[in-house]
Amino acid sequence: MMNWVGFATLVRREFKRTMMTINQVVWPPVITTLLFLFIFGVGLSNTMKVMDGVPYIQFLLPGLVMLNVISSSYDEAASSLFQQRFQMSIQELLIAPLSNLELELGYLTGSILRGLVIGALVMSIGLLVVHVAPRNGAILFFFMFMTALLFSSVGMIGALLARSFDNLAIVTTFFITPLTYVGGVFSSIHALPPLVQRISLFNPMLYMIDGLRFGYIGSSDVSPAIDAVVVTVLAVSAFAISYGMVKRGVNLRV
Amino acid sequence: MTVALEKPAVEADGAAHGAVRIRHLIKRYGSMIAVDDVSFDVAPGEFFGFLGPNGAGKTTTINAIVGLATFQGGTIEVFGADVVRDYRRSRSYIGLSPQEFNFDRYLTAEEILTYQAGYYGITPSRAKPRVDALLEQFELGDKRRATYLQLSGGMKRRLALARALVHSPRLLILDEPTAGLDVELRLELWDFLKKINDDGMTVFLTSHYLEEVELLCSRIGIINHGKLVALEDKAALIARHGQGSLQDVFLELVGKRAHA
Numbered sequence: 405m406m407n408w409v410g411f412a413t414l415v416r417r418e419f420k421r422t423m424m425t426i427n428q429v430v431w432p433p434v435i436t437t438l439l440f441l442f443i444f445g446v447g448l449s450n451t452m453k454v455m456d457g458v459p460y461i462q463f464l465l466p467g468l469v470m471l472n473v474i475s476s477s478y479d480e481a482a483s484s485l486f487q488q489r490f491q492m493s494i495q496e497l498l499i500a501p502l503s504n505l506e507l508e509l510g511y512l513t514g515s516i517l518r519g520l521v522i523g524a525l526v527m528s529i530g531l532l533v534v535h536v537a538p539r540n541g542a543i544l545f546f547f548m549f550m551t552a553l554l555f556s557s558v559g560m561i562g563a564l565l566a567r568s569f570d571n572l573a574i575v576t577t578f579f580i581t582p583l584t585y586v587g588g589v590f591s592s593i594h595a596l597p598p599l600v601q602r603i604s605l606f607n608p609m610l611y612m613i614d615g616l617r618f619g620y621i622g623s624s625d626v627s628p629a630i631d632a633v634v635v636t637v638l639a640v641s642a643f644a645i646s647y648g649m650v651k652r653g654v655n656l657r658v
Numbered sequence: 659m660t661v662a663l664e665k666p667a668v669e670a671d672g673a674a675h676g677a678v679r680i681r682h683l684i685k686r687y688g689s690m691i692a693v694d695d696v697s698f699d700v701a702p703g704e705f706f707g708f709l710g711p712n713g714a715g716k717t718t719t720i721n722a723i724v725g726l727a728t729f730q731g732g733t734i735e736v737f738g739a740d741v742v743r744d745y746r747r748s749r750s751y752i753g754l755s756p757q758e759f760n761f762d763r764y765l766t767a768e769e770i771l772t773y774q775a776g777y778y779g780i781t782p783s784r785a786k787p788r789v790d791a792l793l794e795q796f797e798l799g800d801k802r803r804a805t806y807l808q809l810s811g812g813m814k815r816r817l818a819l820a821r822a823l824v825h826s827p828r829l830l831i832l833d834e835p836t837a838g839l840d841v842e843l844r845l846e847l848w849d850f851l852k853k854i855n856d857d858g859m860t861v862f863l864t865s866h867y868l869e870e871v872e873l874l875c876s877r878i879g880i881i882n883h884g885k886l887v888a889l890e891d892k893a894a895l896i897a898r899h900g901q902g903s904l905q906d907v908f909l910e911l912v913g914k915r916a917h918a
Binding site: 407408409410412413414416417420421424487488491492493494495496497498499500501502503653657658 | 687721724725726727728745746747749750752754756758760761762763764765773774776777778779780781821
């Protein structure tokens, strides 16, 4: 039988942690998004007018939303779990009657919530600037949720393997940030040379951003069905790996 | 410190079993054997002292009991619940006050207790009276809004003990509970531990203060290099070795007399 109170307590703890670090984790993405929208969408609007048949600022918004969903969900899972490992307060959870699945789901729920809340916040603020409502809210939610699940799971894997906070930054600095920036946040892959277009198809971020953009503007570079399959397979795989590690107690139970 | 806590529910399921039953416990770290075929029982209501020099296997054994360490051989039961197969039940019976402070840095003293109760399945509203009582009990009432970093060493030690008791465990495991406490607080804590033990709670104590163990514990196990080298009633242990104190017996058994 599920320890629902224990699970809810862990989610509450994660939410409290987010709220206690609000100036580090909530406002920066909001302000950065506003700056991006202002500079690229308003300041450079005469140079960059249209992308994929829609005003550039409208094209840009879903990419910025996904950028924040990815970084927020990864950061929450990675830093929270690693911090608890580092300070040994994870022992409070490990000695409690919580199953490995409850532990996994507790951390993931906290991280996914943070990713979704920040994604929704960025989207809402962006809509005030762009003035165009999303075409399909369900598709939008699907891609945001699956991406948050994927990067929360990746964050947990990172937190379990890391030996220092510096280790955690490796994933962000060398993988997440560059792949996201070249994954279609700022431009369509059709604007790239043919060879780079083909290489871009190996970038998983492309499918997340492209799927979300389909939900927002109704058109995409890749088939939305392919986007959905790629994101789902990656998210389920990352979840399975992170859960397997929690189950085996990797760097949790000696 | 006043004593006003409820008695542990010893009459509930599992009471017919030993409080702790360890059989052939083996724990290896790579090629190093930390605990080597250790077996012993702790009876319900007993005040059991578990001694050994640094690195002897005390904390590893405790970690195996509470679920912080996996092990390669043997079985451990807590009030009849296997710590691997029936971990939810076994863990719900145990309260642990660890040697090193491991508090959640984002929480206040009150929240540390409330959240810990939550992890044990107790809702905040159900936990509140118990949390309030424990904060008063351990003279932390005026520090309920303080975070870990705002507490003194003695306060942290008392908070660790309060946290171990928040879900009303049947077995209290104390790993160096009086480290860092001044004499007055240590004496108060001893009185408290004697009282809760008199009320029926099983206490499993490890400490480097041998006078503390000699005063409080009725039965003693000594571990050295991962092997159990003594396990018997305190008075019988001291008498059988023809020594005047537990310290002399300890030094003889762990082979450190020449360095003492």
